[in-house]
Each structure stands twice: as C-alpha cells, then as structure tokens.
Amino acid sequence: MNSPSPRRRCSLPRSQRRLLAVGAVGLAAASAVAIAARRRGRQAPTMVTARMARRAQLARVGAKAGATVALSRARSVGAAPERKAELRAEAELASAEAVAEALGNMKGALMKLGQMASYLETGLPEPVRQALVQLQSDAPPMAPELAAKMVTDELGAPPDELFAEWGERPIAAASIGQVHRAVTHDGREVAVKVQYPGVDDAIRHDLETSDVVFNALGMMFPGMDPKPIVAELRERLTEELDYRAEADHQRRFAAYYEGHPTISVPAVIDEYSTGRVLCSEFVQGRRWADIVEAPQAERDLFGETIFRYVFGSIYGMHAFNGDPHPGNYLFGEDGRVSFLDYGLVKTFDVATVADFESLIVAMVIDHDLERFRSEVERIGLLPADAPFTIEQVASYFGHFYDHIAEEGVHSIGSDWSAEAVRRYFDLTGPYADIMKSANLPGDWVIVQRINLGLFALLGELGATANWRLISEELWPSVGGPPSTPMGEAIAAWEAARAGTAQDTTVVC
Numbered sequence: 001m002n003s004p005s006p007r008r009r010c011s012l013p014r015s016q017r018r019l020l021a022v023g024a025v026g027l028a029a030a031s032a033v034a035i036a037a038r039r040r041g042r043q044a045p046t047m048v049t050a051r052m053a054r055r056a057q058l059a060r061v062g063a064k065a066g067a068t069v070a071l072s073r074a075r076s077v078g079a080a081p082e083r084k085a086e087l088r089a090e091a092e093l094a095s096a097e098a099v100a101e102a103l104g105n106m107k108g109a110l111m112k113l114g115q116m117a118s119y120l121e122t123g124l125p126e127p128v129r130q131a132l133v134q135l136q137s138d139a140p141p142m143a144p145e146l147a148a149k150m151v152t153d154e155l156g157a158p159p160d161e162l163f164a165e166w167g168e169r170p171i172a173a174a175s176i177g178q179v180h181r182a183v184t185h186d187g188r189e190v191a192v193k194v195q196y197p198g199v200d201d202a203i204r205h206d207l208e209t210s211d212v213v214f215n216a217l218g219m220m221f222p223g224m225d226p227k228p229i230v231a232e233l234r235e236r237l238t239e240e241l242d243y244r245a246e247a248d249h250q251r252r253f254a255a256y257y258e259g260h261p262t263i264s265v266p267a268v269i270d271e272y273s274t275g276r277v278l279c280s281e282f283v284q285g286r287r288w289a290d291i292v293e294a295p296q297a298e299r300d301l302f303g304e305t306i307f308r309y310v311f312g313s314i315y316g317m318h319a320f321n322g323d324p325h326p327g328n329y330l331f332g333e334d335g336r337v338s339f340l341d342y343g344l345v346k347t348f349d350v351a352t353v354a355d356f357e358s359l360i361v362a363m364v365i366d367h368d369l370e371r372f373r374s375e376v377e378r379i380g381l382l383p384a385d386a387p388f389t390i391e392q393v394a395s396y397f398g399h400f401y402d403h404i405a406e407e408g409v410h411s412i413g414s415d416w417s418a419e420a421v422r423r424y425f426d427l428t429g430p431y432a433d434i435m436k437s438a439n440l441p442g443d444w445v446i447v448q449r450i451n452l453g454l455f456a457l458l459g460e461l462g463a464t465a466n467w468r469l470i471s472e473e474l475w476p477s478v479g480g481p482p483s484t485p486m487g488e489a490i491a492a493w494e495a496a497r498a499g500t501a502q503d504t505t506v507v508c
Contacts, residue, residue, distance in 0.1 A: 372397075408468070
C-alpha cells in the first residue's frame with residue numbers, strides 16, 4: 001500500500017463508528033486460533049479448546065481496548081482540545097493495532113474480512129484502516145517446521161526432498177495458507193501454497209458464529225433475509241478450504257486467458273498439488289505498494305486490465321474471482337497483471353448473468369427507470385410493495401452505475417467507494433428507509449465485493465478511462481468495437497483464438 005495518508009476524522013455518524021469499533025473487536029476475538037501453542041510444538045488444541053481460546057482472546061482484546069479508551073479519557077481531563085484529539089487518535093491506533101494483531105493470528109474467515117476492510121479507503125477511522133493494511137500481505141507466518149510437516153503429510157516426503165530448492169521463509173502469508181518459493185528437480189520455479197494446520201476448524205467456527213452477526217443485520221435491515229447470505233458465504237468459504245477445488249478454478253481461468261495480451265493466470269503443477277497443498281508456476285511482478293506510486297498512465301493501464309478481467313470473466317466465463325484484494329495481483333509491463341488465488345470463485349448460471357445485464361440495459365442503455373424498478377423487484381433486491389417512488393429507487397441504485405452511465409473519460413476516485421459504503425451501512429443517511437427494505441439474494445453476495453472491493457482499489461489507483469465504451473465491449477447484448485489499444489489487442493487475440501478453434505475442428 002502507499003504511505004499512510006494524514007489522519008482524518010471518520011465521516012460516518014457516531015452511532016455507526018461505535019458499531020464499527022465494537023464489531024472490529026468482536027471480529028478479532030470471534031476466531032482467535034491458538035497459533036502460539038502450535039509454534040511451541042504443543043499438540044494442536046481440540047475444537048472445544050480452540051473455541052475457548054477464541055473466547056479468551058475476545059476478553060483480552062476487549063479488555064485491552066476498554067483499558068486504552070479509559071486511560072485516554074482520564075488523560076484527556078483538563079487537556080487542551082488539540083491534546084484531546086491527539087490522545088483520541090493514539091487510543092484509536094492502539095486499539096486498532098490490537099485488533100489487527102488478533103486478526104493476523106486468526107488464520108480464518110474473519111481475517112479475510114479484516115483484509116477486506118483494510119482496502120476500503122473510507123468508512124473506517126484512518127488509524128483502524130492503516131493498522132489492518134498489514135493483513136494484505138504481511139500476516140504472521142506459521143513456523144517452518146509446521147509448513148514442512150503439512151507438505152510431508154500431503155505429498156509423502158519432506159519439501160527439501162521433493163524439491164531441489166525449498167524456501168523455508170514464506171513469500172506471502174494470508175488468511176487460509178502461506179506461499180513458499182521452490183524449484184523442482186527438473187528446474188521449474190514454482191510457488192507452493194500450504195494450508196495452515198487447524199484452519200478448517202477455525203473457519204467452521206467462524207461460520208457458526210456468523211449466524212449471530214447476520215441475525216443482527218436482519219434486525220437492522222428488516223428487508224434482508226440473512227439465510228441465503230449465510231448459506232452462500234458458508235458454501236464459498238468451505239469450498240476455499242479444498243485446494244483441489246481451487247486448482248480446478250485456476251485451471252479454468254488459465255485456459256480461458258491463455259495467451260491474453262494483459263491478463264495472466266499461473267498454471268497449476270498437478271504432481272505437487274493436493275487438497276491442502278497447491279503448487280503453481282512462479283510469477284514475478286511488482287506489488288500493489290509500488291503500483292499506487294507509479295505514473296498515472298501506467299496506473300490507468302493496470303486499472304483497465306483489472307476492470308476487463310473482472311467483468312470479462314463474469315460475462316465471458318460466468319465466473320467471478322471473488323477475492324479482489326491487492327495481495328493477489330502482481331504487475332508486469334504494459335498493463336500486464338498476473339491474477340493469483342482462486343479459492344473464492346463464484347460461478348453464475350445463465351439466468352443470473354442475464355439479470356445483471358437486464359439492470360444495465362434498463363438503467364444505462366435505455367434509461368427506462370420504470371422497467372429498472374420492475375427488474376429490481378423481480379430479482380428480489382427490493383420487495384414489490386416497498387413504499388418508494390421510481391425516482392427514489394433509481395437514485396439509490398443508480399450510484400452503482402455512475403461510472404458507466406454516460407460515455408466519456410472518467411476517473412474512479414475514493415469518494416465513489418466511500419459513497420458505496422454509506423449506501424450499504426449508513427442508517428442515518430437519506431437512503432436509510434430504502435436500505436432497510438432492500439434484500440441481497442444469495443447469488444448477489446459475492447458480487448458486492450465489486451462495489452466494496454474492486455472499486456475501492458480502482459479508486460486508490462485513480463484509474464481513468466472511458467469505462468462506458470470498455471463496458472460495451474464486454475456486455476453480450478452490445479458487443480461494442482474495441483475502444484482502446486488494449487481492446488484492439490484483445491480483439492486480435494480473440495480472433496486468433498477463434499481461428500485456432502476452427503482449424504482444429506475435426507469434420508466426420
């Protein structure tokens with residue numbers, strides 16, 4: 001990430017800030033795994049012991065945060081306004097660092113939520129967001145002997161025998177597993193992702209406790225049915241534990257984008273892959289922290305590639321790689337991006353993809369607000385008897401089409417993602433009533449990562465393009481001509497791929 005921006009006061013209402021703060025502490029504690037015990041070589045805890053450890057962690061983090069706040073208030077008595085603000089910021093940062101440390105040791109579903117929160121430019125107090133930034137690529141790794149044991153258990157031999165070279169120190173550590181660089185005996189440089197021991201129990205516990213969170217959301221948003229949301233998250237995150245499923249997703253994306261001018265997906269190395277170890281070709285490139293400081297023209301190219309990857313996959317493959325966080329991108333030259341990590345992939349049926357486009361046709365192409373309202377109701381995003389005018393519905397949902405509403409060159413800024421956060425969560429704002437009536441069908445849960453994740457990243461890049469024309473290239477109902485040099489290169493690649501497919505057809 002780029003260097004921390006100056007501290008700013010959270011623009012959300014006090015009640016919402018309090019909810020976020022309490023939720024962050026609960027988030028940290030709801031899934032604490034006893035990693036320290038494992039590192040000291042003790043036997044991994046049972047499910048019951050691990051849950052008790054998480055609850056103890058909740059008490060520790062909550063008590064620490066409470067003590068920090070109490071001390072800050074005591075020190076603020078009689079202090080000048082400037083000093084009070086300084087003490088308040090220090091207390092926020094100390095509490096946030098405690099939460100980030102707990103999340104980093106969790107190795108589970110809630111750490112993934114912490115990662116997600118970290119790349120929302122606004123919506124969280126700045127000290128909290130900055131403390132969570134470390135979760136994007138610097139999560140605490142497991143001990144080398146634990147990684148080696150996992151490889152041995154899965155592949156039948158220790159890594160220093162299986163590979164000509166094995167890097168004990170991981171090159172990346174995240175929520176489910178960590179990645180080691182290795183070299184095969186035939187000279188191939190590979191990346192080996194090793195799942196954390198016990199992470200399956202941690203995620204299952206996280207998902208059990210998620211009922212409490214979503215039932216609370218159901219009370220805050222009466223129109224929302226939490227059951228399909230919980231079911232969707234459980235299915236996606238449980239699938240993520242099986243690296244064989246991830247390998248299947250990765251092969252599918254790699255085959256679809258083979259030879260693409262700017263999108264690259266590393267190949268899976270099958271002979272070193274199992275349900276808990278995933279081996280891929282090693283990819284080099286610059287990290288997100290380097291890219292956000294790059295010249296604007298370069299950032300625009302990368303932004304266009306990311307945009308085309310996400311929406312091209314949805315409309316071309318009917319699939320969405322639902323983990324758009326910057327640790328999963330490596331940046332090469334001329335806008336080329338390597339996309340990593342296919343654990344959280346959502347596949348859509350034909351009808352759901354048609355629903356996505358039906359909203360776009362009504363709102364963006366035809367400007368038919370009455371039909372847009374009807375489509376919103378048919379899909380289940382809003383009940384048919386909701387007491388709102390067509391204009392109110394269009395005003396609320398229309399924000400999510402701002403960047404493609406009209407043709408022209410537009411920059412995606414952090415203010416767009418900030419407004420998206422407010423429209424999802426601000427119960428004191430002008431859209432509070434419609435928010436409480438809105439619902440989120442199961443198939444749409446992961447898609448919201450686009451609004452809360454993808455556009456936050458594009459906003460950080462300040463990515464600038466004619467997003468409408470690029471989108472028209474990708475929408476099946478339009479199939480517009482290439483609108484950029486990248487689009488022309490992609491059109492040539494698609495034509496060559498189609499020609500190759502025709503040439504290899506066997507006529508009987």
